[in-house]
Amino acid sequence: MSLKGPRWYTALKQAAQNPNSSLFQLATIDEAGNPHVRSLIHRAFLVPPSCPALPLLVTSTDIRTPKIQQIAHADTVELAWWINATSDQFRISGPARIFAAPEHTISPPVRDAPDCAGIKALEASGIDWETKRRELFDAVSEQMRATWCRPTPGTPLKGGYEEMNDWPVEVPKPSDAKTEKEKELAELALSNYAIIVIEPLNVDWVQIAIKPNRRTFFTREGVHWKEEVVVP
Amino acid sequence: MSLKGPRWYTALKQAAQNPNSSLFQLATIDEAGNPHVRSLIHRAFLVPPSCPALPLLVTSTDIRTPKIQQIAHADTVELAWWINATSDQFRISGPARIFAAPEHTISPPVRDAPDCAGIKALEASGIDWETKRRELFDAVSEQMRATWCRPTPGTPLKGGYEEMNDWPVEVPKPSDAKTEKEKELAELALSNYAIIVIEPLNVDWVQIAIKPNRRTFFTREGVHWKEEVVVP
Numbered sequence: 001m002s003l004k005g006p007r008w009y010t011a012l013k014q015a016a017q018n019p020n021s022s023l024f025q026l027a028t029i030d031e032a033g034n035p036h037v038r039s040l041i042h043r044a045f046l047v048p049p050s051c052p053a054l055p056l057l058v059t060s061t062d063i064r065t066p067k068i069q070q071i072a073h074a075d076t077v078e079l080a081w082w083i084n085a086t087s088d089q090f091r092i093s094g095p096a097r098i099f100a101a102p103e104h105t106i107s108p109p110v111r112d113a114p115d116c117a118g119i120k121a122l123e124a125s126g127i128d129w130e131t132k133r134r135e136l137f138d139a140v141s142e143q144m145r146a147t148w149c150r151p152t153p154g155t156p157l158k159g160g161y162e163e164m165n166d167w168p169v170e171v172p173k174p175s176d177a178k179t180e181k182e183k184e185l186a187e188l189a190l191s192n193y194a195i196i197v198i199e200p201l202n203v204d205w206v207q208i209a210i211k212p213n214r215r216t217f218f219t220r221e222g223v224h225w226k227e228e229v230v231v232p
Numbered sequence: 233m234s235l236k237g238p239r240w241y242t243a244l245k246q247a248a249q250n251p252n253s254s255l256f257q258l259a260t261i262d263e264a265g266n267p268h269v270r271s272l273i274h275r276a277f278l279v280p281p282s283c284p285a286l287p288l289l290v291t292s293t294d295i296r297t298p299k300i301q302q303i304a305h306a307d308t309v310e311l312a313w314w315i316n317a318t319s320d321q322f323r324i325s326g327p328a329r330i331f332a333a334p335e336h337t338i339s340p341p342v343r344d345a346p347d348c349a350g351i352k353a354l355e356a357s358g359i360d361w362e363t364k365r366r367e368l369f370d371a372v373s374e375q376m377r378a379t380w381c382r383p384t385p386g387t388p389l390k391g392g393y394e395e396m397n398d399w400p401v402e403v404p405k406p407s408d409a410k411t412e413k414e415k416e417l418a419e420l421a422l423s424n425y426a427i428i429v430i431e432p433l434n435v436d437w438v439q440i441a442i443k444p445n446r447r448t449f450f451t452r453e454g455v456h457w458k459e460e461v462v463v464p
Contacts, residue, residue, distance in 0.1 A: 020316060023314060025257035025259075025269055025312045025314075026269075027257075027259035027267035027268060027269035028267055029261060029265065029266075029267050032307075033261065033265065033305075033306055033307075034261075034306045034307055034308045034310070034325070035259035035260055035261050035267045035268075035269075035306055035308075035309060035310050036259060036267075036310050036323075036325070037257055037258075037259035037267075037269050037310050037311065037312040037323070038312050038321070038323055039312055039314045039321055073265075074265055074266045074267055075264075075266055076266045076267075077267060078266070078267050078268050078269050079269065080257045080269040080270050080271055082255060082257075082271045084252060084316075089270070089271055091268075091269070091270055093266070093268070143443075147445075147464070150463050150464070151463045152463060153447075153462075153463050153464060154447075154449070154462050154463060155462060155463050156460055156461070156462055156463075157461045157462055157463060160461060161446070161461065164444045167444060169443075169444075211375075211401075212396045212399060212401075213379075214393070215385075215386075217386070228388055229388070229389045229392060229393065230385075230386050230387060230388055230389055231382050231383045231384060231385050231386060231387050231388075231389060232379070232382070232385065
C-alpha cells in the first residue's frame, strides 16, 4: 500500500485551513431522481494509519433531514468545495456512509460496499464510529448542539417565530450536563446527531488563480491514485 | 397575475450585490443516476415584464461540458447559493433550459415544459434568446471569452502544460474583432458558449445571521408563491 497521501489531499488540507473555507456543497438525489444540494460544514479529515492514500472527509447533520434518505438513492454523492482565498475548486465524489446513534439504523453495512476501502482500513485499525461520533459531537459549540433539539428541520413553525422562544439556545456536551434538563437535552441532541463520512473516488481540482488555469483529475484505482492533467 | 416580485427574490437580489457573492453551486444528475455539483457564476436575473412574480436566474457555460447533458436527466436542477457577507443560504430548484448557438440543438422546446411559465412569459413579451445569449457573451471579459476557444474541457492535456501556451489568452467580442484570426476566435468562442436559464419553483431560504435562525420555504403555485415559515 502507498504510504503517501494523494496530492489533491495535501492541497485540500492546506486550502481548508484558510479562514471562511469550512463550507462545501453536497449534492444528493431524491426518490424522484432529482438533484439536491446544500451547504455543509467540513468537520474533519480521517486518514487510515495503514493506508494514508485513502483519506476520508467527515461532515455532520441532523438525522431528520432529507439528505439522510437521499444519500441512499445513489451509489455516490458529490461535493463542490470552493476555496475563496486561493480560488481553488475541489469536486469530490464517492460513496457516503452515515454513522448515527445506535438506535438508528440508516446505512447499509460497509462490508457490502466495494468502494469503501478507506472506511474498511479505518475499521481494521480499530476505529469505533460511535466513539468518533461522540468525540465530534463534543467538539461543536453549545449553540450548534442546541439546533439538534429543535423540532424536525423543515416542518412548519405553526406558532410562528414566537414558537422559537421555547427552544434551547445552548446545550452542553453530555459530560458537562449538570441538571436533569441539561442531561435530557444533551442526550436528545446526541440522538439526532449523525456524521457523514465521504470516501473520495474521484477528485477534480481546478486552480483558477494560476493563468492559464490548471485542472487535474484524480481517479482512485485500488489504493492508488491516477493523476491526469486535463483542459480546464 | 401578481405584479410584485416574490420576497425571496427581493432578498436574493440584494444579497447577490455583495462582493464575492457571484458564485453558486449547481447540482445535476448523470446518466447512471449519480449527482454532480460545480460552482458557476451568476450572470443575470431575468424578470418577465408581464409577470414579475416569476424571476429567472441565468448562468453560462461551455456547451461541451458534461452538465449540458446532465441537465436533461432530471426534471429539475437545484442550486445552493451561499452569501458569505450576510450568512444567507438560498436553495433554488426548478427546470433549467439551455440556449446555445443555433447550430446546436440541446434543450427540448419550452412549449413541452409545463413549469416554464416564466420563460414562456418572457417569450410572449418578445425576448429573443439568441440576442440575449450574444448580449451576455459580449458582457464577459476577454480572458473569459478565451476559455471557450480551448480544447474540450476535461479532455487530457496530452502535451502537458506547455500545450496551453498555444491557447489564446484574450478574445474580443465579435463586433470588436479586427483581424481574421480575431474574428475566427470570437466566432469559435460564441459557438461554444451557452446560457442556462433556471426557472425557480421552490426556494429554501435560511438566514443564519439571525438568532434563532430563520428558514422559509417558498413554493410556486401557478404564478403565485406560497410562503411557509419552517424549523431551520
